[in-house]
Amino acid sequence: MSEQPKQLVAPTGTHDVLPDSSRAWERLIGTFSDMAHQWGFGLVLTPMFEDVAVFNRGIGEESDVARKEMYVFEDRGGRTLALRPEGTASIVRAFVQHHPTTPWKAWYVTPAFRYERPQAGRYRQHHQLGVEVLGTSDPLVDVEVISLAWRFYEAIGLRRIRLLINSMGHEECRGEFVVSLRRHLTDHELQLCEEHQKVWSSNPLRVIDCKKQECRSVVDAGPSIADALCSECVTHFSAVSEGLTAIGVPWERNVKLVRGFDYYTRTTFEFVSDALDGAQNAVGGGGRYDRLAEDLGGSPTAGVGFGSGIERLLLALQAEDVAHFEVLRDDSIDVFVVDTTGGQEALQLSDLLRRNGFAVDRAFDSRSMKSQLKAADRSGARVAILVGPQELEVGTITIRDLRAIDESNRQRVISRIDVVDAVREAIETSLN
RNA sequence: GUGGGCGUAGCUCAGCUGGUUAGAGCGCCGCGCUGUGGCCGCGGAGGUCACGGGUUCAAGUCCCGCCGUCCACCCCA
Numbered sequence: 131m132s133e134q135p136k137q138l139v140a141p142t143g144t145h146d147v148l149p150d151s152s153r154a155w156e157r158l159i160g161t162f163s164d165m166a167h168q169w170g171f172g173l174v175l176t177p178m179f180e181d182v183a184v185f186n187r188g189i190g191e192e193s194d195v196a197r198k199e200m201y202v203f204e205d206r207g208g209r210t211l212a213l214r215p216e217g218t219a220s221i222v223r224a225f226v227q228h229h230p231t232t233p234w235k236a237w238y239v240t241p242a243f244r245y246e247r248p249q250a251g252r253y254r255q256h257h258q259l260g261v262e263v264l265g266t267s268d269p270l271v272d273v274e275v276i277s278l279a280w281r282f283y284e285a286i287g288l289r290r291i292r293l294l295i296n297s298m299g300h301e302e303c304r305g306e307f308v309v310s311l312r313r314h315l316t317d318h319e320l321q322l323c324e325e326h327q328k329v330w331s332s333n334p335l336r337v338i339d340c341k342k343q344e345c346r347s348v349v350d351a352g353p354s355i356a357d358a359l360c361s362e363c364v365t366h367f368s369a370v371s372e373g374l375t376a377i378g379v380p381w382e383r384n385v386k387l388v389r390g391f392d393y394y395t396r397t398t399f400e401f402v403s404d405a406l407d408g409a410q411n412a413v414g415g416g417g418r419y420d421r422l423a424e425d426l427g428g429s430p431t432a433g434v435g436f437g438s439g440i441e442r443l444l445l446a447l448q449a450e451d452v453a454h455f456e457v458l459r460d461d462s463i464d465v466f467v468v469d470t471t472g473g474q475e476a477l478q479l480s481d482l483l484r485r486n487g488f489a490v491d492r493a494f495d496s497r498s499m500k501s502q503l504k505a506a507d508r509s510g511a512r513v514a515i516l517v518g519p520q521e522l523e524v525g526t527i528t529i530r531d532l533r534a535i536d537e538s539n540r541q542r543v544i545s546r547i548d549v550v551d552a553v554r555e556a557i558e559t560s561l562n
Numbered sequence: 563g564u565g566g567g568c569g570u571a572g573c574u575c576a577g578c579u580g581g582u583u584a585g586a587g588c589g590c591c592g593c594g595c596u597g598u599g600g601c602c603g604c605g606g607a608g609g610u611c612a613c614g615g616g617u618u619c620a621a622g623u624c625c626c627g628c629c630g631u632c633c634a635c636c637c638c639a
Contacts, residue, residue, distance in 0.1 A: 142630075194637050198563075216639085242639075247563075249633060256639060325636075336637090390638060412639065439639025470597070501591090503599040518597055532599070541598085 143246070143254025154444055159239055161285055162259050166237035169278045171261050174236035176220040182212040187425045188219030190392025192333050199244040213243035216391070217437045218419065219426070221262045226428030232265020239440075251410030251445050260416065262435030264423065269366045272397045272418060272434050273373035279401060279414055279436050280379045286443070287452035290404040291413065293380065296387035297367040299359050300395050301421065307358035308334060314352035321348050338388045349386070356385045366396055393419040397434065405449035406442070413446050414438030462510035463489040464557055466532075468502040468517065475517040479527075479549065486550045488557075506532060512560040513553060521546075529553065533560050 140146055147155060163173070186196050201213035214220055221236050239259040246252060261278060263271050276293065283291050298304050311334050315322070322330060323342035330337050337345050359367065374381050381399075389398050398417035406413075416436030423431035465488050469476035476492045483490045491509050493502040499518065506514040516528040525546045534540035544552045 139630080199637080244638080246637075247635095248631085249635095252638070258639060260639095341635095409634080409636095410638075414639070437639070442639050466599095468598085499597050500595080500599075503597095505599085507599040514599080516598075520597075528598090530598075 141254070143248035145253065145255075151444075154447070155440065158286060158440060158443060159259065162237070162239070162282055165278065165282050165285065166261060169235075169261075169274065171235040171237040171278075174221055174224060174238055176214075176224050176238075176240075178241065179211045179213050180220055180223065182210045184219050184223045184426065185212050185215060188222065188391075188393055188422060189216065193390055193392055195244060195390060199246055201243045201245055214240065215244050216242055217258050217260050218262060218391075218393070218416075218422070218435055221435070222264065222419070222422050222428075222433060223426050225262075225264045225431070225433075226423055226426050229428075232431070233271070234264040235261065236264075237261045249410070251406070251439075251442050253441060256442075257440040258437045259440060260414075260435060260437035262433060264433045265431055267366075267418075267420060267432035269369035269397075270373050272370045273377070273379075275416065275434050275436055276370075276374060276399055277377055277379055279416075279438065282438075283401065283413070283443075286447065288403065288405075288413075288443070288446055288450060290450055291446075292382060292402050292404065293374075293399060294384040294387050294402065295371065295374075295381050295397065295399040296384055297355070297359055297363055297396050298388070298394050298398055298417070299355060299363045303358050303360040303363055304355075304395065307353060307355050310353045310358070311335070311338075315348070318348045318351075335388045338386050354385050356383075363396055370397055389415060389417060393422045393425070395420045399436070401438070403442075403446040403449070405446050410442065410445075412439075413442040463491045464512055465490045465553055466502075466506035466509050466511035466514045467492040468499060468506060468514050469493075470496075470499045470502070470516075470518045471522050472496060475522060479515065479517070483550065483553060488553060513556045515549065515553065527552075529556050531556060531560050 166173075182200070182202055185200060189196050191197070195215050200215050202210065203212070204210055217238055217240055221238060225234055225236075237260070240257065241255050242258050243255050245254060248254060261275060263275060276295075280291075280293060299307060312331070315330055315334055315337060319327060319330070321344055322337065323340060323344040326337050326340055326342075326345055338349050340346065340349070371381060371383070384400075387398055387400055389400065394417040396418045398415075400415040401413050402411045403413050404411075414436055415438075416434070418432070418434040420430075420432040422433055423429070465483055467476045467479050467483070467490060469479070469492070473494065473496060480490045480492050491511065493505045497505075499516070503514065512531070512533055514530045514532055516530060518528075521527055521543075526543050527546050527549050528541060528543050529549075529552055530541040
């Protein structure tokens with residue numbers, strides 16, 4: 131006797147999605163796919179791993195994600211590759227590579243990988259869906275992107291969502307702001323929180339959204355990005371916020387909204403769920419990235435997009451008790467075929483009914499009628515059709531309503547030839 | 563990367579200060595109903611008490627380590 135091998139499990143921070151919960155995933159992704167097409171976006175699929183430079187140059191080598199969270203590996207040909215940590219950089223790389231006509235409107239759904247310590251709403255593999263628009267700097271595109279996200283959240287049933295928007299300015303006014311911010315932080319370095327006293331100079335913008343009281347006091351007394359914007363950036367921001375208001379999407383300006391990726395210019399935004407109380411309350415976010423295509427070796431091309439975390443959305447839905455994302459009994463199959471003559475009849479009948487559009491399941495292993503009916507009940511089917519030796523001999527089928535309440539009149543015998551029509555009728559008359 | 567809680571049946575958990583064959587509910591299988599599910603009753607299967615060391619006459623229970631998980635920080639979806 132050999133020893134039983136050690137049982138293997140999914141790696142830390144990853145999860146299997148089983149049928150109990152995968153139905154909600156299907157609905158979420160299906161809804162987003164429908165809406166993205168309605169908004170004029172086409173699906174773009176890119177490889178799950180890229181040359182590490184795509185992400186380093188994209189999200190910025192100084193960002194936490196690039197510095198310590200990427201899954202970087204070398205392949206057998208000595209290439210340095212990384213599993214994608216977010217959705218945008220790959221899409222822009224594909225744009226640069228194929229130079230499609232603009233505006234290029236892409237939607238995507240993809241896993242994303244970050245080597246982090248897992249906790250509520252944060253995993254080493256999570257999933258994002260989102261869109262990107264390349265090739266136009268029209269502020270109304272920002273509005274279109276944000277509104278798609280907003281309408282999507284509405285469509286899936288989220289209510290307690292808030293939209294926070296800000297502008298990071300373009301290269302120049304943002305640069306000037308960083309200079310004055312640096313000056314201010316240098317003057318007040320010793321008042322910062324312990325952590326930021328050490329690391330603020332590598333990425334001063336990070337201090338702005340630090341939650342510690344020490345840093346907040348320093349930041350509040352310092353320069354605001356809102357005052358540093360040039361007139362063009364101010365105009366852009368106004369057009370975005372007015373556009374949102376025009377179509378009834380509520381927003382809040384948050385001048386401290388500084389997102390983690392370096393590629394953002396001008397518009398940045400984030401959607402937070404008030405139903406999620408933990409630190410992981412951001413269900414989506416994005417912004418404009420007018421320099422990114424250039425950074426990835428393309429010609430200067432404006433871009434804007436958003437991404438949303440599927441796991442976070444599901445947590446928010448759960449927290450809001452959105453019932454329609456639970457698995458409903460109605461969602462299951464129509465007919466369960468019970469066959470106690472060996473299984474050949476179930477084979478033929480299942481095939482026939484499925485070809486006629488019914489959702490059908492059956493039992494295997496020649497189990498007893500009692501056991502097969504139990505399985506039929508568990509399946510949630512509305513009706514069962516029964517074939518035993520008696521029916522087989524005379525060419526009939528017993529059709530049984532599994533949802534009827536009284537025992538009389540819930541079951542009848544039909545000719546096998548009429549099975550499709552009889553099943554159709556039985557399903558229509560069956561109670562819900 | 564830092565800090566804390568928790569790992570006992572498929573699932574949710576009980577197991578008092580260490581003491582004989584480790585329990586419950588749900589789920590699963592079977593029987594009551596030798597061709598009829600759900601409800602009810604009865605019965606059954608299923609556990610190297612995450613793993614590895616240690617203390618002890620004796621460890622699910624105490625100690626150390628390790629892995630996993632959850633939570634917080636950091637950061638983000």
